[in-house]
Amino acid sequence: MNYHEAAIFLEEGENNDKFNSHPRDRDALPAYLVTHNHGFYSLDLFAALLLMSLAVIEQPAVIQGVPVGVHTSIELFGLFLVGISIVMQLRWLGPRTFLKHKRSVVKLVTWVVMIVDAIVVIVSAKTHFRVTRALRPIFFIDNRYLGGVRRFLRQILMSVPPILEVLGILFFILIIFTTLGYYLFSPNPKDPYFSSFGQAFVSLYVLLTTANFPDVMMPAYARSHWSAAFFIAFLAISLYFIMNLMLAVVFVVFSDIEKDKFRKLLVHKRRACQYAFRLLVTRSQPTHIPFKHFKGLLKFFRPSTNERDVFLMFKALNRSQSGLLSLNEFYDVYNICSFRWRPQKAPQPWFSELPGPIRSCCFLIQHLVTNKWFDFFVYAVIVVNAATLMVSTIYISSKGPFSPSEVEVSWDQLVCIAFYGVEALLKIVGLGLVDYMSSGWNVFDLVVTILAVLGIIAEKFANSFFYIIILRPLRLLRLFRMRRRYRDVFQTLMILLPRISSAVIIIIITYYFFAIIGMELFSQYDMKNCCINTTVEQFYHYDNTTFYLDYYYLNNFDNIFIAGVTLFELTVVNNWFIIMEGYVAVTSNWSRLYFMLFYLVMMVVMSVVVAFILEAFTFRMEYNHTVEQDKDRDDEQVRINVELTKEELSMIYRNAGDTGALQRYAAELRLEGTKKYEGVRQRTRVVLQRRMYRDEIPSWLAEADQEQQNEATPFMSPHASPHTVPIPTPASTTTHTPRHTPPSYMGSLNPNGSIASDSPNT
């Protein structure tokens, strides 16, 4: 039981769940366990995605002809699945704690509204104005796997108040210039942009995005060249100054939040460790935990870890080598759990045991591929290849439009591909497959080369496969390996990938929200030849005579994907007012609200995304400055080494009942006495941050420990209250470290692998 609760604490620490979402007592535990496993998380995710993807078959649909009854039934099924998790959560938290948990309450309300909405639809057998569908992403965001997205969303929301202040300035300036513009330009009958106060406001609002520049200036400019000053002043102030100010504000707020978030997560995890630690200590050993209890914890916290790795982790954590973990050592448990363990490699290359001639051959190859001139030669070939590709494309282009039937594989392409293939082979032979694949760049090389070979084959045997040839230029991406700055960029990109995907998911959710509303509002209008006698008439012209600008009727809300493309066009901002004015012409002026609001929301989201990218790269570059002296800063991985003695190894394998492994290692151990293991983890952003803020972390933690002294603790097991066993504060722990315990911790290992009689806290 205690092992289980300790593992729950560690999980809550890891997922940044509040400790008040901890199961309230032992009876609530089953409900907690049912909803907290990957099976249930996946089911929940499936239900959320199912609900969101219903937009594909609901009117206006991508796949036409699905009856209302069918998609509403699916919807009710999805809502039923979501309902299970709500009920379970209510069960394990109790209604009072549940109502304090804001996110859960929002989820519940949305769920009820949707159930009602769906039932109304299924009863009346036809859809109505269903904007509630826009709220479906709430279930999606609430999923356990989307913690990163929630965190990003919280950062966006925290950036909103300062953004609103800057938007205040912006709107103020907008109003001032609207008034000026109206007084100055409305007397000009040829100027449609300032004919009334409202029109002037819309024109200047659009001018903020530059989308109608210079057209909006032209009628006034034609009258007097001095009027240019008005527009230049407006753009200089609003666009070049205020907008950058907004970016600066968001950037500073974002950087602060980022650092603060790191601090909070660190403190939260530390607290989780403290709670877990308190459940694992025994009465007889109140400040340290033995291996047995650590193993018990890991069985619940990381069920898939094997006996050997558990022991390696314990030994890596136990820096004092006392055989017992102090709280200070235990704090590192999250870090240790993210290492993957493997026997340390022998320093000899893989081919050292091959027969003589082959070995010396491999040795030569190894020398060749690790030579820097070899790399230069490869780069030279890539550059030549790139040049020939360019020249051949330009040559094809000079003969007019490309036609797919002309595709042919030229001999130079074949030579290059062959060369890449040989290079990859040589490297694999020279370095060994494992070493070769351990570099992301090599994997990239290999994939591109294999794709190229497949492309060539496809081109040779099936003409219709011509799309493969468009992959040709991708080979050139290898060139990015050459310069240090480019490598930095790509490494940063890799480290950021999880957060970039969070940003992308948030953008997609925003799109989904606005797309549903847009479809409900605008999908019934046909935009072909709309807007006669408006300023945008010509863009919606449709009679096949004009050639270039008559396609805007395609930018509509006819289904979820088309709406998505239209919203992307609004995001890019150029000419967005043409789409807006089109819908204003067929509906009413109120439609502007939708488009202007979307612009504002996207501006906020994009500012945060830009600030995020800026922050990530400046962080990386500052990090590079800070750790310039560290030798391993370019390494994408962090390593840790642990040695196991013969006795320890035999203990482990005897424990695990794996006598085969024991015999396998026997020979090796007889030679060396110990066996070395290596733990490896990816260098994530958190690792970088921990290095970067190394100097500040101790003060944060001390502060947090101070605060914690007076807080109530959320223990499920009543006998684990802070009163029976006091929290070992870090200060007291370090002074009390029991150096007198036996240096070997064999004694704490129980050969049966079961929990011994000295079970914690009983």
Add this chain to the structure above:
Amino acid sequence: MNYHEAAIFLEEGENNDKFNSHPRDRDALPAYLVTHNHGFYSLDLFAALLLMSLAVIEQPAVIQGVPVGVHTSIELFGLFLVGISIVMQLRWLGPRTFLKHKRSVVKLVTWVVMIVDAIVVIVSAKTHFRVTRALRPIFFIDNRYLGGVRRFLRQILMSVPPILEVLGILFFILIIFTTLGYYLFSPNPKDPYFSSFGQAFVSLYVLLTTANFPDVMMPAYARSHWSAAFFIAFLAISLYFIMNLMLAVVFVVFSDIEKDKFRKLLVHKRRACQYAFRLLVTRSQPTHIPFKHFKGLLKFFRPSTNERDVFLMFKALNRSQSGLLSLNEFYDVYNICSFRWRPQKAPQPWFSELPGPIRSCCFLIQHLVTNKWFDFFVYAVIVVNAATLMVSTIYISSKGPFSPSEVEVSWDQLVCIAFYGVEALLKIVGLGLVDYMSSGWNVFDLVVTILAVLGIIAEKFANSFFYIIILRPLRLLRLFRMRRRYRDVFQTLMILLPRISSAVIIIIITYYFFAIIGMELFSQYDMKNCCINTTVEQFYHYDNTTFYLDYYYLNNFDNIFIAGVTLFELTVVNNWFIIMEGYVAVTSNWSRLYFMLFYLVMMVVMSVVVAFILEAFTFRMEYNHTVEQDKDRDDEQVRINVELTKEELSMIYRNAGDTGALQRYAAELRLEGTKKYEGVRQRTRVVLQRRMYRDEIPSWLAEADQEQQNEATPFMSPHASPHTVPIPTPASTTTHTPRHTPPSYMGSLNPNGSIASDSPNT
């Protein structure tokens, strides 16, 4: 002589001139002095501006009809003036040092080319293709007063290499997508944007700026909705990722440069102080300088400073109160010289000596205006005023276009203006004029109120003055005072003003450069009804039938100002390709080079400007974080207090021969014994930086002193070589501080004000 050279050193330190531009010997001094005074600087600036403004009367001219002979003569006159400064500089530096000075060489070469060019024009009596005119800003930038602009320019140039690397990635991606785009879309006969490789490149180059989106996508989108993926991928990668990466790179480089520049300036000034100090010490007193020599220095370094202020500065510098300045104390000389001195104000308000009833009346007013509810009330009136303004404008707007003859002053406007006037008067009475004017916000209030009153009067008496009414909304700017963040924004803006103007000057110079070239290349074409049968035909349509989009012929290069507006339109980027395609249609494809190059240059300049604004605001916000505990951080001014005793005061005034002042202070001094003075300076960015980097500065300086030990020194006076009097390094100075000198420094004051026999270094 030594005083003079020491002052020259300090000046060089202040202007960040290299010490190798120091006059090489005593004979060169006259030439140095002729060119180093405000008269000559102004003449030089006048010549540079004269040359640049010639573009107004040269073909294609703003002011038509000036004969070629006239403007070329003016040009030769301007060049003659510039020539003087070149010759003088040659004289004082000697040809060898001159040729080492890159900027001077560039100036000389440009000057020779221009002289030749102008003579050719005056001989042939007609202008030819004169792009050399684009180089005129070189003389302008070289002017002494444009040090800030040169520094900014250097920062831009230093940001170029990393920008080029990112541009490398960008162009690489552009080429890949061009190839893909060509293969994918050129088979579509209805797609003009990808018909050839070159066309595809131009389309995607323009798409980088989003100017042709979504039009460029539409033909492909009409064929297959999947093609949207191509454009979305391109924009996501190039625009949202790479462009932000570029901004991040520029931002980081810029922040580093900014800090480094501050460090270098600090070290440079320190070195200047050391050189100056070495010239001021005497053989008998080799580590300290007495007041006499300090005064001698100031006579050349700050000739307008009066006797009292010199003494106050000396006393403020002399923190050890030894009566002799050590080198460490002397280092602060730049800071001290930027203070303005005034007698410390009495704590009583100004009206304390008025007769009884008036005094108590003033006292009441003072209480009123310093009450916070008074401020809230004023804000409320402003908000109401803003609302009525808005409503009345909307009301006017509802009756159709505004006509200037309708202007009338409504009673509510009069009431508001009257209220503002009364408020300003009350505040002036309550706080005293000096205190009132010492706050920038109050000055702003007063100016706006006076303008409003003038506007009302103008409206009443002359209808044609209606432009004044457009000033009405400006009053609302007062609202910005309300929130802390807005105040921060405005304060940052004020501190940045000099650097913002540098940025603006650089943009204007870039415009000038491109405008001259654009005029030479394109001014001979008439764009009306040009471009028949091109994609941009309709934009240049000119027959008064269409209404909205037929004004693009106005975006031309017909004179320097119109070219400037056109270039601004290219800077804003929206629809810039219409202007480019227009000129491509009337000239050749090579014209694209001009427009694309301008875009690239402006992208670099604007990135740096954006990075600069970002950096400034993030610096400010970080500064606010750092100094949160400082009480006076909101104060725009820095203060320093010095007390003068009766003896010191009488000494000063007797020295200055001002017996009147002596008698005036006599009564006051009899009462208190000492008189307090206050030095005030504006809180500039340098002040903020010095506070911000307080912890790092000592290590910078120690490092710089270390380096300096092995360098040759550029002394003009041969007997001031480092061998005769060793540099007092800071370490040795602090240890040698002569505490045994008399605590009063009356002894070093010479009543005649002349340099005594114990002159330095003789």
